[in-house]
Amino acid sequence: MSDSVVKKLSTLDRYLPLWILASMIGGVLLSYAVPNLDKALDAVRLDTVSLPIAIGLLVMMYPPLAKVRYGKLSEFFVNWRLFQVSLFLNWIVGPLLMTALAWLFLPNEHEFRNGLILVGLARCIAMVLIWNTLACGSAEVAAILVALNSLFQIFMYSIYGWFFITLMPTWFGLESAIVNITIWAIAKSVLIFLGIPFALGFLSRFVLAQHFGDEWYEQKFLPAISPLALLGLLYTIVLIFSMQGEKLLNQPLNVLKIALPLSLYFVLMFSLALWMAYKTDHSYEESAAIAFTASGNNFELAIAVAIGTFGITSGEALAATVGPLIEVPALVSLVYLSLWVKKKFFEPQPI
Numbered sequence: 337m338s339d340s341v342v343k344k345l346s347t348l349d350r351y352l353p354l355w356i357l358a359s360m361i362g363g364v365l366l367s368y369a370v371p372n373l374d375k376a377l378d379a380v381r382l383d384t385v386s387l388p389i390a391i392g393l394l395v396m397m398y399p400p401l402a403k404v405r406y407g408k409l410s411e412f413f414v415n416w417r418l419f420q421v422s423l424f425l426n427w428i429v430g431p432l433l434m435t436a437l438a439w440l441f442l443p444n445e446h447e448f449r450n451g452l453i454l455v456g457l458a459r460c461i462a463m464v465l466i467w468n469t470l471a472c473g474s475a476e477v478a479a480i481l482v483a484l485n486s487l488f489q490i491f492m493y494s495i496y497g498w499f500f501i502t503l504m505p506t507w508f509g510l511e512s513a514i515v516n517i518t519i520w521a522i523a524k525s526v527l528i529f530l531g532i533p534f535a536l537g538f539l540s541r542f543v544l545a546q547h548f549g550d551e552w553y554e555q556k557f558l559p560a561i562s563p564l565a566l567l568g569l570l571y572t573i574v575l576i577f578s579m580q581g582e583k584l585l586n587q588p589l590n591v592l593k594i595a596l597p598l599s600l601y602f603v604l605m606f607s608l609a610l611w612m613a614y615k616t617d618h619s620y621e622e623s624a625a626i627a628f629t630a631s632g633n634n635f636e637l638a639i640a641v642a643i644g645t646f647g648i649t650s651g652e653a654l655a656a657t658v659g660p661l662i663e664v665p666a667l668v669s670l671v672y673l674s675l676w677v678k679k680k681f682f683e684p685q686p687i
Contacts, residue, residue, distance in 0.1 A: 348566050352664045359570045360661075363577025373578050377648070382528065389575050389648060393529050393640040396568025399561045400636070401537030403465065404486055405479045418626070421616055422481050425609050425630035426459045427488065427496075433605055435500050437597040447646070448594055450501050451655025454642050456601065457496045459485040460632030467632065467667045471674040473624030481629040489637065490530055494523035497641065525644030530637055569636060569660065576639075576657050579649050590651075594658045602666040606631035610677060620682035624674050632667060635659035 348355070367373060382390035434456020442449040460482070468478040498519040545553040609630035613623035635656065642656040 348563060352566070353661055355566070355570055356573060356661045356664075359573040360577045360657075363574040363579075366574065366578040370578070377575060377579070386648065389572060389643060390528075392568045392572035392575065393636070393643070394533055394568075396565050396572060396636050397529060397533035397640070398536055398568075399558075399565040400634075401486060401533050402540045402561060403558055404483045404537060404541070406483050406538055406541060417616060418477070418618065418622060421612060421618070422484070422626055422629065425605075425612065425626065426481075426485060427492070429608065430459065430605060430630060431457050431496060431500060434597075434601050435504070437601050441597040442593065445593075445651070447651025448590070448655045450646070451638070451642055451650075451652035452594065452597060453500050454497060454652065455598070455633050455635060455638040455656055455659045457493060457500065458634035458637040458641075459489060460629060460634050464628045464632040467671055468625050468628045471624045471628065471671045472621065472678070473628060473674075474619075474621035475625075477622050477625035478629060481625060485629065485634075486534060489634070490526065490534060493526045493530070493637070493641070494519050497522040497645075522641055522645055525641040526637070529640035529644065565636075569639075572639065573657055576643070576648055576653055590654065591658055591661075594655045595662050598659065598662040599666055602631055602663065602670065606667075606670045606673070610674065614677075614681060620678045623682075624678070627674065628667070628670075631670065633659060633663060635663060 370376075377386040377388055380387040431453075435453050438449040438452040438456070442452070464482065465475070465478055469475060540557075541553065544557060548557075606627050609627040610623055613626040618626065638656040638659060639653065642650065642652040646652040
C-alpha cells in the first residue's frame with residue numbers, strides 16, 4: 337500500500353479519537369454550565385434510559401446494521417473451517433480474554449470491570465469493515481462475518497452478559513464481587529438498542545435495494561447515512577460525560593486504568609487471531625478479515641447495554657465509553673502490523 341493508511345480514512349474517521357476526546361471534554365463542561373442536567377435528561381425515559389440518550393443510541397446503531405449484506409450470510413457456511421475459526425475466536429477466546437484482563441487489572445473495581453466485559457462480549461459489526469479494507473483483507477469474508485456477528489449478538493449477548501458478569505465469578509469464589517443482573521435485564525437493552533436498528537437496517541437493505549437497485553443503495557444511500565453513526569456516538573458521549581463530569585475530575589486516573597487492559601486486549605486478540613488463521617492455512621485476505629472481525633468490538637452496543645442496565649452515571653457506562661477512544665488508534669496501528677505480516681509471511685520471499 338503506497339499511500340498512508342490514515343490518509344485513506346475519511347476526515348470524520350481519521351480524527352475519530354480527537355472527536356471523542358472533544359466530546360468528553362464538552363460533556364464535562366456542559367455539566368457545569370447546565371445545573372441539574374441529569375434530572376432533565378431523566379425526565380422522559382425509554383425503558384431505563386432517558387429518551388434523549390436513547391435517541392442517540394438508536395441513531396448510532398442504525399448505519400452499521402444497514403451496511404450489512406445479509407443476503408451473503410448463507411455463503412459463509414460453504415467454508416466450514418472458516419466458520420469454526422471465527423466462531424471460536426469471537427465467542428470463546430474474545431470474551432474470555434477480556435474477562436481475564438478486566439479481573440487482572442481491575443480486581444477491586446467491579447463497575448469498570450463489568451464495563452470492559454460488556455465491551456469484550458460485543459463483537460464488531462461496523463468499523464471493522466474500514467480496517468479490513470485498509471489492510472487489503474477480503475471484503476466479502478468480512479461482510480459475511482459481520483452479518484453473522486450481528487445475528488448472533490441479538491440472540492446470545494444477554495446470555496453471555498449474565499454468564500460472564502453474574503455466574504462465572506462464583507466458580508472462583510468471588511461472590512462478594514458479583515453484580516446480580518438477570519438475563520432479561522440485559523436482553524431488554526439488546527432488544528431495544530440492537531433489535532430495533534437491526535430490524536430497520538435489514539428492512540432498509542431489503543426494501544430500498546430492491547426498489548432502487550444495489551448500486552444506488554451502496555453508492556448513494558449508505559454514504560448519506562454513514563455520518564449518523566459518528567454523530568449519534570458523539571452526541572451520546574457528550575450526554576454521558578455531562579453526567580460523569582464530577583466523577584472524572586475527582587478521579588482523573590480512571591480513564592488510564594480502563595485504557596490499559598483495553599489496549600492490551602486489542603494487541604493480543606489481533607495477534608492471536610491472525611496467527612490462528614495463518615496456521616489453519618487461510619489466505620492472507622481471509623486471515624485479515626478473521627483477525628479484524630475478532631479483535632474489533634461493537635462499542636455502540638456495549639455503551640447502550642451499559643447505560644440501559646446500569647445507568648448513565650455508572651462506572652460501566654464510563655468504561656464502555658472509553659472503548660472507542662482506545663479502539664480507533666489501536667486498530668489503525670494493527671492495519672500496519674497486518675500489512676507487515678502479509679509481506680513477511682504470506683507473500684513469496686525472494687531467493
